[in-house]
Amino acid sequence: MKYESQKVAYYYILAALILFAAQVTFGLVAGYIYVDPNFLSETLPFNRVRMVHTSSLIVWLLLGFFGAAYYLIPDEAERDIHSPLLAYVQLAILLIGGAGAVIGYLFGIHEGREFLEQPLWVKIGIVVAALIFLFNVTMTFLKGRKTAISNVLLLGLWGVALFFLFALYNPHNLGLDKLYWWYVVHIWVEGVWELVMAAILAYLMLKLTGVDREVIEKWLYVIVATALFSGLLGTGHHYYWIGTPAYWQWVGSVFSVLEVVPFFLMVIFVFAMVWKGGRDHPNKAALLWALGCATLAFFGAGVWGFMHTLSVINYYTHGTQVTAAHGHLAFFGAYVSLNLAIFTYAMPYLLGREPYNQVLNMVSFWLMSGGMAFMTFTLTFAGVVQTHLQRVNGEYFMDVQEQLHLFYLMRLGSGVVVVLGALVFIYAVLVPRSRELIAAQQPAE
Amino acid sequence: MSEALTKSQARNIFYGGSLFFLAVFVALTVHSHHYIVNKSTDSAGLTEAVARGKGIWEKHSCINCHTILGEGAYFAPEVGNVWVRYGGRDDPEGAREALKVWMQSQPSGVEGRRQMPQFNLTDQELNDLIDFLEWTSRIDTQGWPPNEAG
Ligand code: HEM
Ligand SMILES: [Fe+2]
Numbered sequence: 001m002k003y004e005s006q007k008v009a010y011y012y013i014l015a016a017l018i019l020f021a022a023q024v025t026f027g028l029v030a031g032y033i034y035v036d037p038n039f040l041s042e043t044l045p046f047n048r049v050r051m052v053h054t055s056s057l058i059v060w061l062l063l064g065f066f067g068a069a070y071y072l073i074p075d076e077a078e079r080d081i082h083s084p085l086l087a088y089v090q091l092a093i094l095l096i097g098g099a100g101a102v103i104g105y106l107f108g109i110h111e112g113r114e115f116l117e118q119p120l121w122v123k124i125g126i127v128v129a130a131l132i133f134l135f136n137v138t139m140t141f142l143k144g145r146k147t148a149i150s151n152v153l154l155l156g157l158w159g160v161a162l163f164f165l166f167a168l169y170n171p172h173n174l175g176l177d178k179l180y181w182w183y184v185v186h187i188w189v190e191g192v193w194e195l196v197m198a199a200i201l202a203y204l205m206l207k208l209t210g211v212d213r214e215v216i217e218k219w220l221y222v223i224v225a226t227a228l229f230s231g232l233l234g235t236g237h238h239y240y241w242i243g244t245p246a247y248w249q250w251v252g253s254v255f256s257v258l259e260v261v262p263f264f265l266m267v268i269f270v271f272a273m274v275w276k277g278g279r280d281h282p283n284k285a286a287l288l289w290a291l292g293c294a295t296l297a298f299f300g301a302g303v304w305g306f307m308h309t310l311s312v313i314n315y316y317t318h319g320t321q322v323t324a325a326h327g328h329l330a331f332f333g334a335y336v337s338l339n340l341a342i343f344t345y346a347m348p349y350l351l352g353r354e355p356y357n358q359v360l361n362m363v364s365f366w367l368m369s370g371g372m373a374f375m376t377f378t379l380t381f382a383g384v385v386q387t388h389l390q391r392v393n394g395e396y397f398m399d400v401q402e403q404l405h406l407f408y409l410m411r412l413g414s415g416v417v418v419v420l421g422a423l424v425f426i427y428a429v430l431v432p433r434s435r436e437l438i439a440a441q442q443p444a445e
Numbered sequence: 446m447s448e449a450l451t452k453s454q455a456r457n458i459f460y461g462g463s464l465f466f467l468a469v470f471v472a473l474t475v476h477s478h479h480y481i482v483n484k485s486t487d488s489a490g491l492t493e494a495v496a497r498g499k500g501i502w503e504k505h506s507c508i509n510c511h512t513i514l515g516e517g518a519y520f521a522p523e524v525g526n527v528w529v530r531y532g533g534r535d536d537p538e539g540a541r542e543a544l545k546v547w548m549q550s551q552p553s554g555v556e557g558r559r560q561m562p563q564f565n566l567t568d569q570e571l572n573d574l575i576d577f578l579e580w581t582s583r584i585d586t587q588g589w590p591p592n593e594a595g
Contacts, residue, residue, distance in 0.1 A: 037560060175481040218450065218451070246587055319512040397521075
């Protein structure tokens with residue numbers, strides 16, 4: 001840690017990890033209800049459990065992005081954060097809003113659009129927090145050294161705030177509601193968040209591999225160009241069946257297939273940089289997460305996204321467990337792993353020590369990634385069977401679901417492994433121990 | 446990456462191209478907005494009751510179990526066409542009654558079956574909600590879902 005004010009990131013990471021634990025715990029409860037549907041059905045119905053699961057995911061990912069920015073922007077700008085005080089005020093607003101939302105959900109206080117259930121006061125809080133953040137980091141950026149990495153990161157975060165404004169618009173016409181709902185949901189994860197992802201991966205590659213900045217930043221611009229060129233019109237893959245014009249079946253299919261390109265480029269990018277780079281950075285766990293992030297994002301978003309994105313296929317799979325399979329691996333691969341990579345990288349610096357608990361951390365990588373991969377397979381099989389029985393044969397939803405029990409049982413098992421991995425990760429990052437589980441090989445004399 | 450492309454060229458392509466695609470996307474959105482209002486949905490039939498019904502759908506977070514036009518949670522059946530599934534096209538009164546009775550008799554309490562909560566809706570709320578579902582079933586969705594099962 002070169003600048004005292006980077007310490008702010010530590011508290012963002014802490015807050016993010018608490019919500020991460022809540023997210024996976026409620027995910028496990030939801031997975032259990034699939035297997036034992038009478039569980040909690042009167043006290044805490046499935047819809048509330050799911051709201052906590054998805055909302056805490058989104059809020060902790062955002063906290064992680066903010067934390068990453070507060071760590072990375074000073075380093076890139078070569079100066080302290082404009083106002084650490086404002087950064088703490090922003091965190092307080094987000095924590096009050098986040099905690100208020102989650103507790104409210106448990107008691108049935110919420111708005112009612114998927115992922116945007118936060119009550120209005122929380123939404124406004126999020127906008128205010130975002131404005132404080134943008135002011136703070138933009139000032140830091142403007143007064144310091146301007147690099148492509150911080151430029152792209154900031155553009156991404158400006159986009160996050162700008163497109164979130166559509167969350168405040170909820171027309172009575174369901175078709176219009178859906179048209180603009182995707183402006184938040186799709187343009188976040190397949191647009192501006194990809195800018196954040198590419199920028200953070202570029203920063204990690206710069207630090208971990210030691211490849212020349214010029215090379216890395218050129219890659220960065222090419223990756224984010226392909227992301228927005230494909231991702232904006234790629235929104236069309238959600239405009240097939242919601243009352244929008246038929247031409248979206250062409251536009252959406254063509255451009256969303258191209259959305260695979262940036263994810264493919266990111267895999268090539270990270271592996272090429274490690275191949276090229278000469279640096280032997282001691283933080284192996286951070287490197288594992290960074291490589292894992294690009295790889296799993298390529299499979300979750302790229303391959304599993306491609307699987308159901310052509311309109312002729314989506315006509316049958318739309319809104320089945322195939323969608324659930326994709327949503328899980330895409331979020332985990334791209335944005336959960338990204339955050340865990342930058343946390344793993346930054347924490348030793350924030351605590352002023354050498355990388356620690358690397359073996360445990362890497363164990364948690366394999367537990368979580370293995371668990372998520374297995375979960376994705378079970379949901380994919382469930383979804384394919386569902387698609388056939390329900391969409392092709394016309395059997396009723398509930399009758400079909402009964403036949404999927406075995407898949408949901410296996411999904412629950414994989415969920416247990418993921419929760420275990422998450423707990424191991426949290427322990428590994430928060431509780432430094434003096435010795436590694438397995439000692440590293442000393443370099444030969 | 447090859448020497449043919451410099452960093453500042455890559456940056457300019459990124460800025461210019463992104464602005465171009467954003468402009469196309471916004472233009473198509475404007476067109477789609479008009480298409481929804483004038484063609485694919487029944488704007489004239491979007492009564493106060495339908496709007497209130499949408500509010501009830503949201504207030505109880507129905508979407509976190511059900512899907513509507515294929516979007517939502519995948520825990521409970523699709524409701525975009527529930528009106529059609531209940532035979533509302535041929536027998537609107539019967540379908541309305543059946544839907545009300547269904548909602549009022551939840552949770553079923555059947556062991557091993559997914560449960561829907563009891564929301565204690567008033568008769569007016571039930572009617573509004575059903576008006577919203579009926580209105581939704583008439584959106585032109587390009588032929589989706591493939592069959593009545595939803
Ligand atoms: C990291 C990036 C991505 C994330 C986090 C993500 C996440 C999601 C989620 C959560 C949904 C479900 C939304 C809902 O509730 O209705 C979804 C739907 C979808 N995604 Fe992605 N996605 C990503 C990238 C992609 C890519 C690159 C493609 C295409 C190549 C794609 C294709 C689709 C399609 C077609 C649907 C609609 C599924 C349906 O019709 O039910 N996604 N995505
Ligand atoms: Fe999408």
